[in-house]
Amino acid sequence: MNFLDFEKPIAELEGKIADLRHMSDGDGINIAEEVSRLQQKVERRIRETYAKLTPWQKTQVARHPDRPHCLDYIKALITEFMPLAGDRSFGEDSAVIGGIGRFKGRSVMVIGLEKGHDTESRVKHNFGMARPEGYRKARRLMEMADRFGLPILTLVDTAGAYPGVGAEERGQAEAIARSIEACLRVKVPLISVVIGEGGSGGAIALAAGNVIVMLEHSIYSVISPEGCASILWRSGDQAQSAAEALRLTAQDLKRLNVIDEIVPEPLGGAHRSRDAAMQAVGEAIERHLSQMVKEKPDVLRTRRREKFLAMGRNGLE
């Protein structure tokens, strides 16, 4: 278990419990009572801490290495998954996972950004930072889903699109623009879930959906707090202030009517009870999807577009 800075008291208590358990293994002293007392204390502590996370703390939770990532969700929620690869013009980008599978029995197209969970997989998936070929692959798969009437589920978890020479050379901006365009063009249901970090253009490229769902402790922002701080505060140390100012939490975004639903996370965040978190996301998707599949294709597209056009016009203040 990786603990975050502000989880130190929780870590200490859990350490104590582990020590007690270890001791009891040795000399058979009955410490059950003490353990359960401590456990209650830990739980209370977690509940208190997570009930009032600051935007900066949420940013850390959203980036937590133990949080379920795109491939975990696919494994938990999708059956018969067939991954598909390549943009058909340059290459395959493993930062973007895409493929067909079944969600609750229904064929769907799943497209997501995968950060990886250990050094090897992080390098393989480029830490979830997609290159142009990744966005072009996403676009290709969205168009294909449109052709076959497959609903599209996108799972967003990225610090942002990859900033590199090759990426610029091959038209990162154009690739993102076309991916947004594809999101807004398809006539099938498009549900986007921000499962961790929704980083700027690299995120909206996959998230211009009919419905945008965010996990309770996920974030979605025009720029990372660190980037914002270094530009506006001229100091990367002010990331905390930037996180506050940017209003990047799921709760803020719901208030701004930019997202449609917040999926509550299990006690202490998705990384503490991964399965429960993924099931909760599955239920939210199912609820929206079962409604949307009844709609006519044209209506789905028109509503999606109208929704973005109306965004920010109403519902402020």
Next chain:
Amino acid sequence: MNWLTNFVRPKIQQLVRPREVPENLWDKCPACEHMIFHRELEKNLRVCPHCGHHMRLGLKARLELLFDGGAYKRIELPKVAEDPLKFKDLKTYQSRLKEARSKTGETDGIIVASGQINGQDVVVAAFDFSFMGGSMGMAVGEGLVAAAELSVVQDSPLLVIPASGGARMQEGILSLMQMARSTVAVERVKEHGLPYIVLLTDPTTGGVTASFAMLGDIQIAEPGALIGFAGARVIENTIREKLPEGFQSAEYLRDHGMVDMVVRRHDLKETLGRLLGLLRNRGPVGEVVTLPRRGAEADSAGRSKGAEILPPPAPDA
């Protein structure tokens, strides 16, 4: 206080008061470092007469340059919610807005105008880089939506001229949403069969490039303009090496297939006029020139009589 009000204040006022003689009689070309007489530079559309370097051109001068006789009608843009996040960094967003407004005399960073280019109706949405770096927030997004709507209503092509550092961070997620909103806007223009032309000027970066600005039917760029997704500094910090010469310049983008043409400022109007004519007035117009028939006698004007289909070339022996 007397000394302050009677002596210091007039002294300061004297320092900041506009002088009778303009201070900047001369400009220095940042490329070839030649000194250029200010009025000569303005007359030459801010293109260096020595090396052809294109300096940034003010928005109004640009509109005057493009529209026939320099005449156009400005469209009043809808009001938007101001400072939706109550954003504050080292300064409040409100005060930054106020500053930009008094500096430019405009309410925000975009102008929508309608007029004619070479006798053809066109709607132009042009960014004002001097207004907070042309950054795209609600007001700019709304301007693009209005421009697209006008273009559809008037059945005229849409020309967008970005000059922007990207999204306006002070509007947080709502500025990111402009990427989707502007994409919906230009999509409508395209669906009405109207040409959508983008003229990329210095600089066009970030979320602006990664949305509507890369979706033109025709992409034109001014010589030397900086066009890219990620900032050069961000890329350098990521890859930890120097960037190649000419990286993210208009010519670099053309060479990498991202823009159709790089056009000198003096030729812009003519180029746009011809493109609009070719796309809108599909003819036949003017004198129809037919290809000479192989082996047939051409008339005195060098034209063959009647249209003939040329036989395929003989295969190589």
